[in-house]
Amino acid sequence: MTFLDYAPAPESQSVLNLRNEYGLFIGGEFRAGSGTPFASINPATEKHIATIAHANEADVDAAVAAARKAYEKTWSRLSGSDRGKYLFRIARLVQERARELAVAESLDNGKPIKESRDVDVPLVAAWFFYYAGWADKLDHVGLGAAPAPLGVAAQVIPWNFPLLMLAWKIAPALAAGNTVVLKPAETTSLTALLFAEIVQQADLPPGVVNIVTGAGDSGKPLVGHPDADIVAFTGSTPVGRAIARQTAGTRKRVILELGGKAANIVFDDAPIDQAIEGIVNGIFFNQGHVCCAGSRLLVQESVHDEVVDRLKARLSTLRLGDPLDKNTDIGAINSASQLERIRTLSDVGEAEGAERWTAPCEIPANGFWFAPTIFTNVSTSHRIAREEIFGPVLSVLTFRTPAEAIAKANNTPYGLSAGIWTDKGSRILAVADQLRAGVIWANTFNRFDPSSPFGGYKESGYGREGGRHGIAAYLRTSTSTNGATK
Amino acid sequence: MTGVEIVPTDRALALIGGEPNDANLRRYLQGIPGVDAVGLQQRAAGLGTRSIKTTSKVWALDRTIGLIDLTTLEGADTPGKVRSLVAKAVTPDPADLSCPRVAAVCVYGDMVGHAVQALGASHGDPEAGGIAVAAVATAFPSGRSSRSIKLEDTADAVAAGADEIDMVIDRGAFLAGRFGAVYDEIVAVKEACRRPDGTYAHLKVILETGELNTYDNVRRASWLAILAGGDFIKTSTGKVSPAATLPVTLLMLEVVRDWHRISGHRVGVKPAGGIRTSKDAIKYLVTVAETTGEEWLTPHLFRFGASSLLNDVLLQRQKVATGHYSGPDYVTID
Numbered sequence: 001m002t003f004l005d006y007a008p009a010p011e012s013q014s015v016l017n018l019r020n021e022y023g024l025f026i027g028g029e030f031r032a033g034s035g036t037p038f039a040s041i042n043p044a045t046e047k048h049i050a051t052i053a054h055a056n057e058a059d060v061d062a063a064v065a066a067a068r069k070a071y072e073k074t075w076s077r078l079s080g081s082d083r084g085k086y087l088f089r090i091a092r093l094v095q096e097r098a099r100e101l102a103v104a105e106s107l108d109n110g111k112p113i114k115e116s117r118d119v120d121v122p123l124v125a126a127w128f129f130y131y132a133g134w135a136d137k138l139d140h141v142g143l144g145a146a147p148a149p150l151g152v153a154a155q156v157i158p159w160n161f162p163l164l165m166l167a168w169k170i171a172p173a174l175a176a177g178n179t180v181v182l183k184p185a186e187t188t189s190l191t192a193l194l195f196a197e198i199v200q201q202a203d204l205p206p207g208v209v210n211i212v213t214g215a216g217d218s219g220k221p222l223v224g225h226p227d228a229d230i231v232a233f234t235g236s237t238p239v240g241r242a243i244a245r246q247t248a249g250t251r252k253r254v255i256l257e258l259g260g261k262a263a264n265i266v267f268d269d270a271p272i273d274q275a276i277e278g279i280v281n282g283i284f285f286n287q288g289h290v291c292c293a294g295s296r297l298l299v300q301e302s303v304h305d306e307v308v309d310r311l312k313a314r315l316s317t318l319r320l321g322d323p324l325d326k327n328t329d330i331g332a333i334n335s336a337s338q339l340e341r342i343r344t345l346s347d348v349g350e351a352e353g354a355e356r357w358t359a360p361c362e363i364p365a366n367g368f369w370f371a372p373t374i375f376t377n378v379s380t381s382h383r384i385a386r387e388e389i390f391g392p393v394l395s396v397l398t399f400r401t402p403a404e405a406i407a408k409a410n411n412t413p414y415g416l417s418a419g420i421w422t423d424k425g426s427r428i429l430a431v432a433d434q435l436r437a438g439v440i441w442a443n444t445f446n447r448f449d450p451s452s453p454f455g456g457y458k459e460s461g462y463g464r465e466g467g468r469h470g471i472a473a474y475l476r477t478s479t480s481t482n483g484a485t486k
Numbered sequence: 487m488t489g490v491e492i493v494p495t496d497r498a499l500a501l502i503g504g505e506p507n508d509a510n511l512r513r514y515l516q517g518i519p520g521v522d523a524v525g526l527q528q529r530a531a532g533l534g535t536r537s538i539k540t541t542s543k544v545w546a547l548d549r550t551i552g553l554i555d556l557t558t559l560e561g562a563d564t565p566g567k568v569r570s571l572v573a574k575a576v577t578p579d580p581a582d583l584s585c586p587r588v589a590a591v592c593v594y595g596d597m598v599g600h601a602v603q604a605l606g607a608s609h610g611d612p613e614a615g616g617i618a619v620a621a622v623a624t625a626f627p628s629g630r631s632s633r634s635i636k637l638e639d640t641a642d643a644v645a646a647g648a649d650e651i652d653m654v655i656d657r658g659a660f661l662a663g664r665f666g667a668v669y670d671e672i673v674a675v676k677e678a679c680r681r682p683d684g685t686y687a688h689l690k691v692i693l694e695t696g697e698l699n700t701y702d703n704v705r706r707a708s709w710l711a712i713l714a715g716g717d718f719i720k721t722s723t724g725k726v727s728p729a730a731t732l733p734v735t736l737l738m739l740e741v742v743r744d745w746h747r748i749s750g751h752r753v754g755v756k757p758a759g760g761i762r763t764s765k766d767a768i769k770y771l772v773t774v775a776e777t778t779g780e781e782w783l784t785p786h787l788f789r790f791g792a793s794s795l796l797n798d799v800l801l802q803r804q805k806v807a808t809g810h811y812s813g814p815d816y817v818t819i820d
Contacts, residue, residue: 003545003783004775009537114535273740274525317776326537423520443522 025196027066028206043110044332055212067179070207080136087132108190110332130450131171147475149177151229159185160289176474255463260416263409264294270421282445292417333368342391349384415457498713511665521701530733557592572604589785590618598646612785620650627723629654640678672714691716708741718754729759758791
C-alpha cells in the first residue's frame, strides 16, 4: 500500500435516523400517498434506502388546498419580521442537523460527502439566513410601495442538488409571504422529507410548506394546478418547454432554470495551475451533474497541448468511489437512466471523430459510475459540443482570438453560465460584456452565493434566483394590482 | 529520474536563452503565467480536507518525523543546547525505541562542530539511516552583509562538517528587480559549498516568502533559485511572519513539479516555521503527494523546518500505540 491509497475514511451513518417509509408532507403532517409507493435507492450500491409515497392528482389538490389555506389564514397575515423569525429558525436547524443532512444527501444522490458537507448544506443554511433577513425589509428596497406576495407557489426541483435547490425555491418564496408546494425529483426525495421534519421542528404553521413526492405524473398536476399562482422549475430544457406550454395563457408567473452548455474560456495568459483546478471544478464537481457546468472548454490554441497534458495529469489524481468516504472526489452517477445517457452521448462523441481519454480509475462493481472523461479534437458541430451531457465529460475546443472565443462560446442554444481565465482584468470585462450567459465567472467556476442572482439566457430559461431579483420574483411589486394583502 | 545528473545552470542557459543577467532573467521570470491567489488558496484548503486515518495516519506520523530538520536557531544557543538537541534527534522518544530518527539537525554555523561531534556515528545521510547536519549561513536571517562575508560564512560551515547549507536570498535585490544579483549570489554560495574532494554540501535556498509578499514573487523566486542551482527551495527563516503556509508550499511544489517535467531533475522543498501540529504536518504530506507525487516524501526531496512539531507528532504516535492521549510531560522538551 502506498500513502496515496489513503486508508478508508468513511463518514458514519449513525447520525441518520431514517424511517422505512415516508409519506407526503401536507398541512404539517405526513400522510400516505394515493399512488403506488416507490423505492429510493443508493446509486453507489443500488441498495434500497426507503420507500417513498407517490402523489397523484388528488394528493396534489390536497397539498395546494393546504397551502392556500395556510396562505389565507396565517402566513400572509404575519408581519415580515415574524416570517423572518421562522426562516432564521429553519436556517439554524439546518446547521444543527448539517451532518445528518450531508450524509443523507450523499447516500441518496451519490455525490461525495466532502461536497454535500462543504458545499450543499452550508449553502442551504446560507440561503435561509439570507432570505430571512429580507422578510422584514421588503417595503424599503425599491420594490415599490407595499410589495405583496403572490399566493401559492408550485415548485419542482431536480436531483442534482436536492436540498440546495429546495432552499433556492422555498427560502425566497416564504420570505416574500407565499406558501409552497414542492415536488423533489423522484430519485432524490430523502432530504426534502428530512426538511419536512425540520419544518415541523421549527413549528412553522401547518400548510406553509408542503412536500409531495413522485415522478413527472405528480409534477404535472402541480404545475398545472389552477390555484397555483407561480410556477418555479429547475430541470431539463425539454420539461421546461412542456411547462411553458402548460402554463401559457394562464395568470401564472413562471420561473424556469433549465439546461446549459457553458463555455469555460482559457486564454494563453491564464494562471495555469488555478485554471486547471477551475476546469476540473467546472465539469467534474458533482460528477458534472450541474446545469451551469463548464462542459465546453475553449482553450487558446497556443496553450492547448499544455492545458490538456496538465489536465490529464490532474484527472489521474481524482479519487472515484464510495460517496461517503471523506476522500472521494468523484461519486456515483445518480441513476441508471442518467448513466445510460452519458454513455450514449460519449459513444456518439467517439463515433463523430473526437478523441476520447478516460482517467484511469477502478470502477466499483455495483452502482452507477462513469470515470472522468475528456474529448479532444472536438468541433463545434459535434453533438458532444452542443448537447448537455450532464455528466463528467468535458469537450475541448480551441480558438485563436478573443473574437473567435466569444463567437464559439455564444454559439449554443443555451446561455446559463460561462467562465473566463486570464490574468488581464480588462480582457475579463471586455469578454464578459459580450458573452450571452446569465452567470459569468472570472478566474473561478461554480461559485454560488445567495446574494448573487442566478439564471439563464435563451433555452437556459428565464427569471433569476438569488439576491434581490430572487425575492422580487415572488412579489407583486406594482401598486395597482388586485387586493392581495400582505 | 534520468540517472544523468543535469547541471542546473546549463539548463538555465538553455531555458532563458543566454547568459543570465538582469534583463533576460526578468524577461523569463516575468513571462511565467501568473498565480491566482484565490484559486491557489482554495486548492490548498481543499487538500487540507483530506482525511488521513488508521494505517495511513501511522505511516504519515512516522514519515513526518523522518522528514524533520530539528532546529535551534537562537542567539542563546550553546554547545550544551545543541548536544541536547542532537540527543533528541537520535532518540526522539526514549519510551519507544522503534520511533524513527529525524532527518537532520539545523543549527547556526558556529554550532556545526558541536553537532557533528555529538552525533558521532549517527552522523550521515538520512536516506541511509543517518542524521545530517544543516547549517544556516549567508548572514542568516537577514542576509544583509557583503558577498565575501556570506561566502566565508558558508565555507566555514562546510569545513566544520555541515552536510547542508540553508542560505537566504537577498530579498532587497529581488524586490528591486535585480534578479541577476540574486542569481549570481546563489551560484557563488553553491560554489562555496564545494568540499576539497569535489563534492558539494546540499544547498537549500531560503526565499523568505513572508517578505516577498505576493504569490507571483514566490513563483519567480522559486524558479530563480532552481535555475541558479539550488538543491532545495525553502519557504522561510522562521524569523519573519508569515512563515510557511500551505498555499505557499503548494505553489513551490508546483514549480518543482514543472521543473521536473521539463528537465527530469528533482529539487526538494522545505516549508519552515509555523508548522507545529501533526494535523498540519499531514496536510503538507498530502499536498506533496498529490502535487509532485509520493516519491517526493523522502529526506532528499522534502523536509519540515521545525522545532515544536516533533513533540506533537510523538504525542500522536503514543496515542495511536496506546489508545489514549498522554501529555506534554511524556515527551522530552528537547
